[in-house]
Amino acid sequence: MDGSLSSVQNVLQVLKEFELRSGLAVSVQKSSFYASGLTQKEVDAIQVSTGMPNGTLPVRYLGASLNKNGGGGKTRHASLSKGLMGGGDQGKIYWRIERSIWVGWFKTEVLKGSLSNFWTMKATTTNSWLANKLFKLRDEVFTWIKMKVGNGESCRLWSDNWSPFGKLSQFILSDQTSRMGIDANSTVSDLFIDGRWMIPPARSEKMVQLHIFFTAFALTDTEDCYEWVIDDKPISRFNTSQVYQKLRGQETSVPWAQSVWITGGIPRHTFLTWLFILNRCPTRDRLRSWGLQTDVVCLLCNQEPETRDHLYFHCPFSFAIWEEIGRRCDLQPLKNWDHTMIQMQSLQGNKYKKRLTLLCWQSSIYWIWQERNKRLHNQQFRSSEAITTLITRQITDRISGYRLNSPAISSIFMQLWFSTQI
Incomplete structure (x- = not known):
């Protein structure tokens, strides 16, 4: 105000x-x-x-x-x-x-006033997409959300994750249909009456284990509370990154990951490079494979069918650009896409020079694709020298942008960049 x-x-x-x-x-x-x-x-x-x-x-x-x-x-x-x-x-x-x-x-509104309902409510069409998505994930995250029992007044006996047996409804009732007179919404404190645990007689080995557990279990005056337990380690506060990585699971990193997702990269260049590595961009050969009646000849050289491997960098027009940009990075440019990918993954030496080379490679991919699209949609044509100038200017601007966070690093990149243009 x-x-x-x-x-x-x-x-x-x-x-x-x-x-x-x-x-x-x-x-x-x-x-x-x-x-x-x-x-x-x-x-x-x-x-x-x-x-x-x-x-x-x-x-x-x-x-x-x-x-x-x-x-x-x-x-x-x-x-x-x-x-x-x-x-x-x-x-x-x-x-x-x-x-x-x-x-x-x-x-x-969704859990009807009790967090414990999260474990028992069903996904319905009246819920939002996000609410139903959370319900579908609850079996996966159940072991991560532990109920730390104090007075037992809010801890649900059957559904909360509070005992060493996990969800008691699955542990005890997996081989029987009766809850032995204990209501589905009963709390742990409901079983503690007049200083005694009122538990039905044991009729199975699992119930014997539960009886043994309760003989050494005591309530306190503190309130029940939840705590996160990720990888068997309790954490005091929710960590979005940690939970996301746990949900995502361990995946084998692809060999080209470090060549695409580079620190300080230009987002749209990085994204387009990723698409081309997966061969997901609508080059003319892919359009024809989808059943579209289109000319397949490369728009840049008018000599061969347009494919990803032709554009990068078998095409004479695109290779002229990459050859000049590669020279400025002290690199021996290659025409073959697979060989170029291996080359980008195997860059050695100064980490700043390696990062600069990857920036230039991704920028070349981006501006060559831009030129292809301008010729297709706008009938605008630029020379390879003009594209090279655009790439040079953009790399220079990007390096200048580093100065906001780290003038020293920006200076290192600028010296490397201008030294290759002499």
Whole structure:
């Protein structure tokens, strides 16, 4: 807000409309507002109008510190504004607000108020695609989400992952249909009555194991809580990258990965190179294989059928470009696609020179394809010398862009690049 009473009232009105639409209400009695640069009269007016007390800075909100503006000029910012925090903290807070709202909605609307329902509810057409996707993954992630039992009041006996036996509904009931009089939604604390565990008599070896477990198990006064256990190691907070890698699984890296996904690469060049390595771009031979009636002759040389292997770099036009760019990288250019791929994977020596060579290779692939498309769709023709100039300029601009994060590295690349053009 900008600190004016009208802006405060407008925000509160928006929150009221949000309450009417979502059912999620702001508790004004538990809320405060924080101001910087406002007069006492303005602060008093906001207090009277909203019924909220004026908090004092600094204060931590969703893990980020809110401080008074350190600048010399007067600011009229209140609550979550640039005058009170840096851009990084703002992004952190907005992301956490968005995440917490979605989590609150998911728990209330989809899980009907209980996180334990995640393990028992069925995917339905009324759920969103994302909700059903999460339900489909739950068997895979079950062992990663451990319920740490305290008082046992929220831990579901049959469905939560709280015992060494995993999901008890599978462990105990796999060979029988009766739950032995224990409700499907019973909590662990429901079985602890008058200081004793009220467990049905053991009628199987698995029930004997459960009885033995309960003889050494005790409830406490703390609340039940969840913890992540990835690779048998408990972690205190959720780690998106770690969970993603676990879901993705271990895959064998392809030999060309380091030649495509390079640090500081140009994204559209990298993506196009990846497509060509997989031979997924619509070259004329592929269009003909799809049943489309199209001329197959190369648009760059008009001599041979257009295929990926012809474009890179058997075509005289494209090889003239790659030959010049390769020379500037102290490289012996090859016409064969497979041999070129091996060459890119086998680059040795200075890591900066290797990275520069890969940047040039990917840029050549990109601009040759651009020229092909301009001739096909726009009837525009450029010489190989003009394409080489475009590549040279773009590589120079990319190296200059490194200066924002690391002037030293940018200088190293620039010296390498210009030394090859002499």
